[in-house]
Amino acid sequence: MAAARSIASLTLGFGLVSIPIRLYSATDSGASVRFHLLAPDGSRLKQQYVSEQTGKVVPRDQMMKGYEVEKDQFVLFQPDELKRLEETASHVIDIVAFIPEGAVDPLYYDKAYLLAPDKRGGKPYALLVAAMRESGQCALARWAWRARQHVVQVRATEDGLVLQQLLYADEVRSLKDLAIEPVEVAPSELKLALQLIDQISTDRYDPTAFEDEERKRVLAAIDEKIAGRQVVASARGEDAPQGGQVVDLMAALRASLGKPTAAPREAAPPARKAAGAEAGNVTPLDAGARKAPKRAARTPAPEAAPAPRSRARK
CATH class of the missing domain: 2.40.290.10 (Ku70; Chain: A; Domain 2)
Known part of the structure; x- marks a missing residue:
């Protein structure tokens, strides 16, 4: 950091x-890992604003701001008017x-x-x-x-x-607005749930016990791209939850109580900042900040043994 x-x-x-x-x-x-939008020739793309009516590009110095009061009906404000409304x-x-x-x-x-x-x-x-x-x-x-x-x-x-x-x-939504239907909980279910909470409770939150797995995976893929290797999608974990399954709540709680808890991971060393690369392309700016690793020499594959000749029948 x-x-x-x-x-x-x-x-x-x-x-x-x-x-x-x-x-x-x-x-x-x-x-965070950031990717840049590139053209097919590898150059960066520049964002432009286009009029929905004419299809022409509108320069920034000609843009105005407006508040939509009805569909496609706007109250316009000049830059000096907005400036006066800003909080000092x-x-x-x-x-x-x-x-x-x-x-x-x-x-x-x-x-x-x-x-x-x-x-x-x-x-x-x-x-x-x-x-x-x-x-x-x-x-x-x-x-x-x-x-x-x-x-x-x-x-x-x-x-x-x-x-x-x-x-x-007025910027925060309330759960009361979602009309969540109340469901009665059985005492036996509550008892098992409390046992599970007690089993995996800790005294404090340790942020170093967690890692950004997606960031690590993306950085590894960037390194593979720089090294000239093809990125292979990771297999889905066996323990990943499957959607749409109906489970026995009591059985799931009992199984969870018998499952050992994972020990917190040690803090990982800070990862390197990702180069701005996408689809295997590295811009000259990014390439200067990060040297591509040397490719390992490929070990020649052993020659296949000659196939035995079939004896011709007399």
């Missing part, structure tokens, strides 16, 4: 206390309330950021972390960022503060 780089210098407002902080992204989007960016994350830890349903979690103290912010930063951990509280705050007003949660961990953008109520 690439070294963390600060996105912005901000201030965390805590009553009359102002804490200088630096903002970091909590996730690394560069870890603020360098202050203003704490407005403290609530118990766990009071926010993770369903409302959006993008996460890390907060670190900036110059002269070490002492008040440490004080806030200690106070929040001691009280078991997290903070709710308002923050204007990238032309939007956000409600955010600031929570304390062993290592520092995490800022979590929260979704608004």
Whole structure:
């Protein structure tokens, strides 16, 4: 994973206390494998916007934005009008309330950021972390960022503060809207299910115990392509669930209780960043960043023994 780089210098407002902080992204989007769209000659493709009415390409400087009020009926906005509607960016994350830890349903979690103290912010930063951990509280705050007003949660961990953008109520669907039909559960079924939960329970979540198997498989396929070998599809696992099967719930629970649990895997070393290759093509830019491995010399196949001559009948 690439070294963390600060996105912005901000201030965390805590009553009359102002804490200088630096903002970091909590996730690394560069870890994902990305493919590029290429033309048959191997060159990259450029995205263009075409008018549905005329079929002609529309340059970006001639594009307008509109809100659809009815089918194919739009209210148009000029760039300067949209600019006036944007939320003015603020360098202050203003704490407005403290609530118990766990009071926010993770369903409302959006993008996460890390907060670190900036110059002269070490002492008040440490004080806030200690106070929040001691009280078991997290903070709710308002923050204007990238032309939007956000409600955010600031929570304390062993290592520092995490800022979590929260979704608004009208951005989150409710399970109540799905009209899930209630089904009665038998006490014997519940007992077996609780035994299974107890059997495979752990004290904490260890993210290093899991690996992105798909990413590993894609990177291996890229290496095979670079080496000039044909990619072979992996066979479906024997334990993969088959759709559309009707199973005996009690029998499945009993069988699960008797099945040994898999030990957590050790943390895998960070995988290399995939080259931008698709269909065996490597662009000059990607080829410079990643040298193709030398092909192993092929071992000559043993000559087949001559077939015995059949004796002609006299």
